[in-house]
Amino acid sequence: MTGFVSFVGSGPGDPELLTLKAVDRLRRADVVLFDDLSSGPLLDHIRAGATLVPVGKRAGRPSPSQAHVSQLLVDHAATGAHVVRLKSGDPAIFGRLEEEIVALRTAGIAFEIVPGVTSASAAAAAAAIPLTRRLSARRVQFVTGHDVTGGLPGALNMAALADAQATTVVFMPKRTFAALFAQLCAHGLSPDTPALLAENVGHPDQRLHRSTIAGLARMLATELGSAPALILYGPLRGEDEA
Ligand SMILES: C[S@@+](CC[C@H](N)C(=O)[O-])C[C@H]1O[C@@H](n2cnc3c(N)ncnc32)[C@H](O)[C@@H]1O
Structure with missing residues (x-):
């Protein structure tokens, strides 16, 4: 059983700058891994019962390593879950997207990229x-x-x-x-x-x-x-x- 990962751009933080596609993926997600800059009211679209995993590198918490975040993505998707990886702005701009894509490709997990407002x-x-x-x-x-x-x-x-x-x-x-x-x-x-x-x-x-x-x-x-x-x-x- 293999899940699916949606890399979703959250925009800069204004909930009105989320795309319709981003809102759809947030509503349907089983698991959401999100950064500090992609939190707050943006997360209101996630359904009750979904698992929220903060993986932010700021806010005084010890930073999870990039390898750890990539592994989390693979592990959650491997359970068959639809995982949303919510990244600030556009996920393809200074967002460590490449490392996470490589981890998914290596594990044979399918993904899509939903662009956001940088x-x-x-x-x-x-x-x-x-x-x-x-x-x-x-x-x-x-x-x-x-x-x-x-x-x-x-x-x-x-x-x-x-x-x-x-x-x-x-x-x-x-x-x-x-x-x-x-x-x-x-x-x-x-x-x-x-x-x-x-x-x-x-x-x-x-x-x-x-x-x-x-x-x-x-x-x-x-x-x-x-x-x-x-x-x-x-x-x-x-x-x-x-
Ligand atoms: C890891 S990069 C991610 C950039 C993001 N992918 C984008 O397209 O905006 C994080 C940096 O983006 C910039 N950034 C992201 N959101 C911001 C915001 N709401 N206001 C100002 N700068 C922001 C800052 O330079 C921040 O340190």
């Missing part, structure tokens, strides 16, 4: 920023601000990240932004490049702070806070917003 799109929408602009932002790029050690990844394509004609979204940016800022400037990007720090997007305590890359690097040197955040930078202002 926090990058939700942040841009909340701040009324088009991620692309016809003349000034022909490219958009998503990059992670840290590697497994917590430091700025070593092999970043700095020429691309310093492209003044691209909109860049940095995930998990806070701790390493000062280091990234120094490298961006060294590669020719103006310190006055418009930037946005978007915290708790889609939650009641959402905070949007507009500045420049220099301003955010200065601010984050003294106050980090624990809220999940993104930094957007690039041609964020339209021609009508000097």
